[in-house]
Amino acid sequence: xxxxxxxxxxxxxxxxxxxxxxxxxxxxxxxxxxxxxxxxxxxxxxxxxxxxxxxxxxxxxxxxxxxxxxxxxxxxxxxxxxxxxxxxxxxxxxxxxxxxxxxxxxxxxxxxxxxxxxxxxxxxxxxxxxxxxxxxxxxxxxxxxxxxxxxxxxxxxxxxxxxxxxxxxxxxxxxxxxxxxxxxxxxxxxxxxxxxxxxxxxxxxxxxxxxxxxxxxxxxxxxxxxxxxxxxxxxxxxxxxxxxxxxxxxxxxxxxxxxxxxxxxxxxxxxxxxxxxxxxxxxxxxxxxxxxxxxxxxxxxxxxxxxxxxxxxxxxxxxxxxxxxxxxxxxxxxxxxxxxxxxxxxxxxxxxxxxxxxxxxxxxxxxxxxxxxxxxxxxxxxxxxxxxxxxxxxxxxxxxxxxxxxxxxxxxxxxxxxxxxxxxxxxxxxxxxxxxxxxxxxxxxxxxxxxxxxxxxxxxxxxxxxxxxxxxxxxxxxxxxxxxxxxxxxxxxxxxxxxxxxxxxxxxxxxxxxxxxxxxxxxxxxxxxxxxxxxxxxxxxxxxxxxxxxxxxxxxxxxxxxxxxxxxxxxxxxxxxxxxxxxxxxxxxxxxxxxxxxxxxxxxxxxxxxxxxxxxxxxxxxxxxxxxxxxxxxxxxxxxxxxxxxxxxxxxxxxxxxxxxxxxxxxxxxxxxxxxxxxxxxxxxxxxxxxxxxxxxxxxxxxxxxxxxxxxxxxxxxxxxxxxxxxxxxxxxxxxxxxxxxxxxxxxxxxxxxxxxxxxxxxxxxxxxxxxxxxxxxxxxxxxxxxxxxxxxxxxxxxxxxxxxxxxxxxxxxxxxxxxxxxxxxxxxxxxxxxxxxxxxxxxxxxxxxxxxxxxxxxxxxxxxxxxxxxxxxxxxxxxxxxxxxxxxxxxxxxxxxxxxxxxxxxxxxxx
Numbered sequence: 001x002x003x004x005x006x007x008x009x010x011x012x013x014x015x016x017x018x019x020x021x022x023x024x025x026x027x028x029x030x031x032x033x034x035x036x037x038x039x040x041x042x043x044x045x046x047x048x049x050x051x052x053x054x055x056x057x058x059x060x061x062x063x064x065x066x067x068x069x070x071x072x073x074x075x076x077x078x079x080x081x082x083x084x085x086x087x088x089x090x091x092x093x094x095x096x097x098x099x100x101x102x103x104x105x106x107x108x109x110x111x112x113x114x115x116x117x118x119x120x121x122x123x124x125x126x127x128x129x130x131x132x133x134x135x136x137x138x139x140x141x142x143x144x145x146x147x148x149x150x151x152x153x154x155x156x157x158x159x160x161x162x163x164x165x166x167x168x169x170x171x172x173x174x175x176x177x178x179x180x181x182x183x184x185x186x187x188x189x190x191x192x193x194x195x196x197x198x199x200x201x202x203x204x205x206x207x208x209x210x211x212x213x214x215x216x217x218x219x220x221x222x223x224x225x226x227x228x229x230x231x232x233x234x235x236x237x238x239x240x241x242x243x244x245x246x247x248x249x250x251x252x253x254x255x256x257x258x259x260x261x262x263x264x265x266x267x268x269x270x271x272x273x274x275x276x277x278x279x280x281x282x283x284x285x286x287x288x289x290x291x292x293x294x295x296x297x298x299x300x301x302x303x304x305x306x307x308x309x310x311x312x313x314x315x316x317x318x319x320x321x322x323x324x325x326x327x328x329x330x331x332x333x334x335x336x337x338x339x340x341x342x343x344x345x346x347x348x349x350x351x352x353x354x355x356x357x358x359x360x361x362x363x364x365x366x367x368x369x370x371x372x373x374x375x376x377x378x379x380x381x382x383x384x385x386x387x388x389x390x391x392x393x394x395x396x397x398x399x400x401x402x403x404x405x406x407x408x409x410x411x412x413x414x415x416x417x418x419x420x421x422x423x424x425x426x427x428x429x430x431x432x433x434x435x436x437x438x439x440x441x442x443x444x445x446x447x448x449x450x451x452x453x454x455x456x457x458x459x460x461x462x463x464x465x466x467x468x469x470x471x472x473x474x475x476x477x478x479x480x481x482x483x484x485x486x487x488x489x490x491x492x493x494x495x496x497x498x499x500x501x502x503x504x505x506x507x508x509x510x511x512x513x514x515x516x517x518x519x520x521x522x523x524x525x526x527x528x529x530x531x532x533x534x535x536x537x538x539x540x541x542x543x544x545x546x547x548x549x550x551x552x553x554x555x556x557x558x559x560x561x562x563x564x565x566x567x568x569x570x571x572x573x574x575x576x577x578x579x580x581x582x583x584x585x586x587x588x589x590x591x592x593x594x595x596x597x598x599x600x601x602x603x604x605x606x607x608x609x610x611x612x613x614x615x616x617x618x619x620x621x622x623x624x625x626x627x628x629x630x631x632x633x634x635x636x637x638x639x640x641x642x643x644x645x646x647x648x649x650x651x652x653x654x655x656x657x658x659x660x661x662x663x664x665x666x667x668x669x670x671x672x673x674x675x676x677x678x679x680x681x682x683x684x685x686x687x688x689x690x691x692x693x694x695x696x697x698x699x700x701x702x703x704x705x706x707x708x709x710x711x712x713x714x715x716x717x718x719x720x721x722x723x724x725x726x727x728x729x730x731x732x733x734x735x736x737x738x739x740x741x742x743x744x745x746x747x748x749x750x751x752x753x754x755x756x757x758x759x760x761x762x763x764x765x766x767x768x769x770x771x772x773x774x775x776x777x778x779x780x781x782x783x784x785x786x787x788x789x790x791x792x793x794x795x796x797x798x799x800x801x802x803x804x805x806x807x808x809x810x811x812x813x814x815x816x817x818x819x820x821x822x823x824x825x826x827x828x829x830x831x832x833x834x835x836x837x838x839x840x841x842x843x844x845x846x847x848x849x850x851x852x853x854x855x856x857x858x859x860x861x862x863x864x865x866x867x868x869x870x871x872x873x874x875x876x877x878x879x880x881x882x883x884x885x886x887x888x889x890x891x892x893x894x895x896x897x898x899x900x901x902x903x904x905x906x907x908x909x910x911x912x
Contacts, residue, residue, distance in 0.1 A: 046146040048128075049348070050078065052101045052139045057081070058348045061368070066124070066148045068117035071350060086113035086121055093126070100142050106130050111149065120498070123149040176265040180208045181258055183224070192265070197239035208263065213237045220248065227252035227261055236265065295384030299327045302343075305379060314386045316358035327382070331365070332356050339367065343380065346371070352387070364391045413505050418448050420493070420500040435506065486510045545582070545867035546791060549888035552578040553797020556892045560804055582889055601736055605762065606646040608638055608673060608686065615653050615671065622661045628692075629668040630657070635686075637675040642684060642759035648737065649757060652730045653688065656753050659727070660692035664750070667693030676756065683738075684759045691752040696745045730755075783828040783899065787811040788818040788844065789865065790836040794888075798831060798865070801892050807899075813837075815844025822853035827860065829899065834866035834877065841866070842880045849881040863898055865890060 046062040056076050064071045067084070074080060078097065085093050089112035099105040107129040113121045128144030176192035178185060185206045193199065196211060212220045213235040223232035227250045236246045250263040295311030297304055307322045315322070315330055328336045335353035342351065348370045355365030369382035408415060414435035417427035428443045436443065488509040494501045552575060559571045612632055623630045653671070660669045669692045676685040734741050738758030745751055785802055789795040790813050799809045810825070812818050816839040818830065830848075834841040841864060851858050861883040866873070874885050884898050 048081075048144055048146065050101075050128075050142040052130075052142050053134070061350050063146065066146065067114060067122075070117075073117075076349075084114050086115070089113050097128075100128060100130060101139060103130075103133075103137065103139050118498075125149050178208060178211070178261075178263040178265070180261045180263065183208050183221075186260065195238075195265075195267070196236070202239075208261075211236055211265075213243045223248065224250050224261065224263065226250075233268065236267075295386075297322075297327055297330075297382045297384060298379050299382065300379050302327050311384055314357075314384055315355070321358075330355060330384070332362055342367075343369070350385075355384070355386070363388050413507055416443070416448070416502075416504050416506070417494075417496075418502040418504060420502050423447050423449055426501070432506075435508070486513045543867075545888040546794065548578055548581060549867065549890060550791065550793030550797055552889035552891075553794060553801065557797060557800050557804070560801075578889055579891070599732070599736065601645040601648060603643050603645055603760065605641050606644050606649070606759075607641055609634055609640075611646060611650055611653070612671065612673065614650060615657055618654065619657055619661060626661065626665065628661060628664050628666065631668055631670045633670065633672040635672075635674045638673060638686060639684060639761065641762060642686075643762050644757065644759045645737065648733050652733050652755070653690070655727065655730050656690040660690055660694060660751070663696075664692040664694030667750070669693075679758070682761050684761055685739075685756055686759060687754060687756050689752065689754050691746065691750060693746075693748075693750040696749055696751050697743070699745070783807045784826065785809050785829045785831060786818060786821055786825075786827040787831045788813075788815060788836065788841065789831075789833040790814055791833075794833070794865075798890070798895075801895065805896060815839030815841055815847075818844050819847055819853045822848065822857045822860070826857075830860055830862045831865050832862050832882070834864055834868055841882075842877070845877075845881045 046066050047060040048063070049058045051057070055078065057078050057080070058076065059074050059080070061071065063069075063074055067074075082090060082094050082097070093110055093112050096105070096108040096110050100108060107127070109125070109127045111123065111125050114124050116122050125147045126144060128142055130139045130141070131143045132139075132141040134140045176195050177189040178192060179187040185203050185208055188196075188198070188200070188203050193203070196203075198206070208224065209217045209221055214237070216234045220232065220234045223230065223234075230249065232248050232250075234246060234248060235243050237243050245268045246265050247268050248263055248265045250261050253260055253262055295314045296308040297311060298306045304322050304325050304327050307319060309319060312319045312322060317325070328339060331339050332354035338351075338353060348368070350366050350368040352364060352366050355363050357363065364387045366385040366387045367382055368385075369380050371378055372381050409430045411429060412431065414432035415429045416425050416432055418425050425443050425446050425448055428440055430440070432443060433440050438446070486509050488507045489504050490507075491502050491504045494503050555571055555575045555578065559568070559575065563571065612634060616630060616632060619630055622628075657669065657671060669690070672687075672689040672691075674687040674689070676687050679685055731741055734755045734757065739756035741753070741755040743751065743753045785807050787795060787798050787802070787809055789798060789811065795811045795813075799811050802809045810821060810827075812821055814836040815832070818832065819839070821827075822830070832841040832845060839847075845862050847853065848860065848862070849858055862881065863884045863886060864877045864882045865886050865888060866877070867888040877885050884901070886894060886898055
């Protein structure tokens with residue numbers, strides 16, 4: 001007798017086949033057929049075969065998929081199964097398996113729980129049966145299935161399985177196959193239609209017994225009802241009334257929630273046709289064989305007896321080439337010894353080798369084989385699976401995992417993954433160890449709440465996450481040294497193994513929060529300082545304007561008296577000095593408002609030609625005195641009425657034209673307007689140009705010309721006066737009006753300034769009266785005027801100016817006296833100071849508008865005469881009910897102009 005080393009591969013394979021011949025004999029294959037039927041029906045069964053005497057168990061690959069364990073982790077023994085059973089179910093399953101092994105029971109059916117790879121308990125149903133005993137009657141092989149009861153394949157999966165099942169049944173070429181429910185036919189295959197002559201529509205809904213001869217129906221229906229899978233001989237009845245002997249075999253299966261019967265029927269001719277079995281060539285075996293998505297090889301001692309088309313597509317050989325070929329040629333040389341060893345040892349688990357295609361290219365291949373009866377001999381069926389795509393996917397997954405693990409570990413911010421339900425930390429990166437001062441091994445399994453000060457933020461992570469999927473929040477942290485730090489936590493929800501996790505990224509913001517608090521404190525201090533500055537400027541403006549109003553009023557009175565030429569010259573100079581001081585005050589207030597961002601525009605309908613004409617009127621005297629001609633060029637394309645701030649536009653033009661007169665001693669000054677293309681709908685852009693023939697501006701001065709308190713000539717011997725605020729204010733005003741500014745020296749001498757302003761279009765502006773138009777021109781002579789002013793000098797100056805214009809004037813010292821005067825006498829107009837003792841001007845105005853001076857006096861025109869000139873003061877006065885507003889010091893001409901614009905609501909007007 002040869003030793004194993006001396007035996008050829010063919011001899012070893014032959015011995016293995018002989019050892020297994022008895023196990024896989026067709027007459028012992030009844031349970032296998034049941035398993036096949038059930039597998040066809042469910043498609044998710046984990047089969048197992050137990051060598052009860054050797055203690056080895058073969059678990060089919062679906063065990064790995066059902067439980068989630070890698071195939072390498074599934075041991076080939078029964079303790080793998082029992083050790084994963086729930087403690088409450090373990091005794092039950094161990095007892096059942098032991099009874100099978102001892103032979104005291106032939107089968108079992110048991111529901112129990114198994115722990116999956118992810119740590120979850122899944123409910124499974126296991127069935128088993130002894131399929132072979134030894135010569136002493138003891139169990140040799142026990143086989144069965146495991147089903148995941150919790151698994152829901154979904155309706156689509158079940159429809160696909162149903163379709164595949166019916167297709168396989170329909171394509172079975174030899175047996176007539178019927179599907180029935182409670183004895184009613186639900187389907188038949190092609191062979192049945194051809195054998196009995198019933199179409200599909202005729203067969204559906206018929207009682208199954210109609211296919212059996214009348215005399216044999218009771219016995220056939222009894223076998224049908226038992227559905228035991230036993231073979232029953234009977235006589236069949238065709239549609240045309242002819243009969244023939246046949247054999248039937250009925251099994252009961254559960255499919256799509258229904259209890260169905262599968263009946264296989266075959267004619268039994270007198271020539272002794274082979275017995276009915278699922279392994280018949282061309283039967284359901286061939287149907288499954290030819291529709292498999294994997295390559296199937298049937299070989300005898302390595303020689304391929306048959307294969308399917310999928311194997312031909314995988315290997316590149318034709319099926320004819322494969323039949324008769326040595327199967328080892330399909331495996332790389334380096335793995336052939338492994339394959340032979342697995343065949344000899346009877347391995348029935350999947351394993352991986354390197355396959356070789358016809359063109360010599362190698363590819364990753366998975367093999368799984370087992371012995372089966374085929375054409376009255378024992379052969380080996382091997383499944384070839386091309387796992388190229390799976391390997392690529394695994395490689396990509398591994399690379400992706402490695403990349404993200406590297407990113408996870410190397411990121412500069414600490415990251416923790418926290419179980420949302422329990423608050424337990426399940427993962428953390430390396431920087432988290434340093435950040436929290438706790439080793440990674442101690443962090444894992446620690447409650448996140450343990451990192452927070454006791455009692456301050458209970459269940460912090462859950463509170464944070466239940467607020468939304470993505471959040472950022474500051475939390476306190478106690479370091480290993482006991483220091484409390486501020487953490488900024490950004491958290492997102494992720495799902496892992498059907499559990500909700502918190503992916504939290506941490507950042508120490510202690511210093512940032514401290515800096516922010518210091519910044520807020522500094523901001524508060526700055527705002528307080530700004531408020532104090534504003535109050536100071538407002539108070540200084542008021543305190544300077546009040547006496548200045550008295551000085552200017554007296555000078556204007558003096559100007560109206562008979563004077564010598566010398567005295568008139570002195571008066572004019574003094575009045576101009578007052579006006580200059582007033583402009584300086586206004587400029588200081590403007591620059592202060594610009595610096596604090598409090599300067600705002602007051603858009604209203606305006607006419608650009610009217611503003612230009614006003615500029616010409618203002619500088620008419622300067623042009624006459626200096627001999628410098630002021631020229632104007634207006635673009636007729638400019639819309640007649642636009643929306644903008646006329647006061648600020650006039651202020652800007654006055655500054656530029658005034659500067660040109662200041663630096664031009666001869667020649668001319670030109671003021672031009674030009675309509676530019678629109679920048680966007682609803683807005684017009686106008687270009688204003690002021691050019692002169694003066695001495696120009698030095699290049700080094702151009703860079704700082706628009707800086708506050710900067711002058712073209714800042715020497716102690718400078719010829720031109722000014723505080724250097726005008727151009728700086730103009731630049732800011734132009735920016736507020738949406739424009740730009742440029743300045744250049746002309747080659748022939750002089751300077752040219754260009755600036756643009758954006759105006760809103762309006763179609764109704766022409767019909768909308770301006771504020772001054774609402775104050776209609778009226779006859780301002782012989783008016784009865786009440787003056788409320790607490791400062792004696794100002795009161796005297798205003799009264800005398802009005803009296804010299806022919807008006808009758810009465811003066812009072814506060815708002816309360818003004819109310820009393822209105823109650824007793826009638827007046828056409830009230831000139832009201834704002835800041836007065838007892839009752840100020842605003843309170844008095846509100847009282848008048850409420851009728852406290854009499855119902856007939858409610859609408860008397862009230863003109864504010866005030867030293868309050870801050871931004872927003874004017875709106876406050878008008879909102880209180882005042883009709884017009886004049887800032888102190890009051891110019892006599894502006895006062896008379898305001899009187900002429902009073903509305904016709906005075907007592908005398910109403911009588912007329």
